[in-house]
Amino acid sequence: MSENTKSIGETLRDARIAKGFTLDDLQQTTKIQKRYLIAIEDGNFSDLPGDFYVRAFIKQYAQTVGLDGNELLDEYSDELPSTKTQEYVDRVNEENPSTRSAQRKVDDRSAKIKRQVPIVAAVVVVVAVLIGIWLATTRSSQSSNSSQNVDSSSVSVSGSAAKSSSSAKASSKKAAASSKKVSKASFSRVSTSGTSTVYTMKNAPKTKTVKIVTSNNAWVGVTSAGTSVFQGTVTANQTKTVKLSADATSVTLNLGNAPETKISIGGKSLPISKATSSATTASSTTDSTTTGSTTTGTASSASSTSTTSQVQNITVQFK
Template sequence: MKFGKIVFNRKKAEAYEKKTIGEVLRLARINQGMSLEDLQKKTDIQLELLEAMEADDFDRLPSPFYARSFLRKYAWAVDLDERIILDAYEEGSMITYDEVDIDEEENFRSRRTKRQRTSFLPLFYLTILALAILVFVSYYVWTYVRHNSLTTNPSSSYSVVNKQTTTSSSSNDGSTSSESSNSSKTNLTVSGNGSNLTAILTGAVKPVNLKLSVNDTTIWVSVTGTDLEGGATLSPENQSVSTTISPGTTSTITLGVVQGVTITIDNQQIDTSGLTSLTGTITLIINN
């Protein structure tokens, strides 16, 4: 049968045709007899992102970290050596690739088994590294939130005293009481377009709730400085995620896909109509 082979011998590689990462991935998928829909089910990667990788449009992926992760999954799914793919991505180089005949099915199976064994150890080290990063980020966020709460609590107490004093000194003045009540409400403003928005919530005196939800689509999201730092996948089976953000905090919301997601902060919906690209980010600023 016909199967795509990445050439490792540099002296022989000069006689073979060089192709881009996307071309190599696409040829390997076709040789495996897989459609993009089959590959999506096997890797859990969105169809639009698989098409972006085959088109060498890596800027459409959420970040370089996820680009490497998705390339590793794609290579595994079509029985390519992930090290060659990742090296080409890091160096921005092309890959020497040739169509060769493989007559012995057992030889192909033995090579695939060997690759699976050798690729397990790097995966173990990557897992350890990811856990270490997660622990560091969690400790940083906990320290930041704790420090922020200590610095904002005295200001909040002073504000309450001022309101009580103003209320007591303005006896029988209903308009003053109404103004004090309205000043405690938060106000949301949104600006920007293209792939980046900035949302500013002012008037927050305590942690506010952030909610992201979908109806009939599947997307990947992450929110820095929260328990969603590591990312989450929203789908018809898991339609929403929520987290809280303290006043004085700036977070970045990353959307793997813009269409179909609804975002609310303190029960106020963030207008995402300005995001016109496939993916997008929202800088969320919470001011007290």
């Protein structure tokens, strides 16, 4: 029994008042209900939830008002419920941090294992299903690839043969069309006036290339669309090539030595030498039928005509 004349409740009340705390202040600080605080101060420990809470609340109360809780419990141990009861022991074990922590770890481990069992089982099932699908897909893919390789080889060979045949046919048609177009090109004389002759070239090719060849040096001028394309002397037995624009509608050739010059357009020969020879022959025949004095003058004239006929002005219109 404590030699102190005050009860533990009175001691706590005096300390609270000395601190200037009300019961409401103490309730807010300790989180202990006000009725339990009043029961402690009045010594009515039976009003508290249990024997364990008597000591726990008193210790917390004491520490809040500036007293040593453990020392106070030892001093008034005779006034307090026994610590040997089973309820107290159980509650102490329950509230003991180390005991509670160990028990919680065991419980948590068991709960964790229980939670993981269905998850692991589900994962195993999913993995098994995925492996089965993968195996089935792999086998199907291998079978399909084997079939496709055989089919693709056949298709490739057939396709190559067909493509080669198609290319050959296309080339043949193109060559035939080109040859046909050149062969269809033709010249027709439209008019002749002095040394000027006009021709029409039907079925003229799109690419119009003029080739000039002379057996003797000859001066040649080439004009297209009012623009001089070439002017100069073509050396004997040499070929001069002049390319006209694709949209050219005509070309004019000025030949300084027409009888010795050969012209081809797009591979088609232009018949100019025959017309020149005919003009010269006709002039000579007419002059030979006149009298002696006249013959002399006409021969001179024929010679002059022959010299003039060397120069030809030829225009070719493309159709």
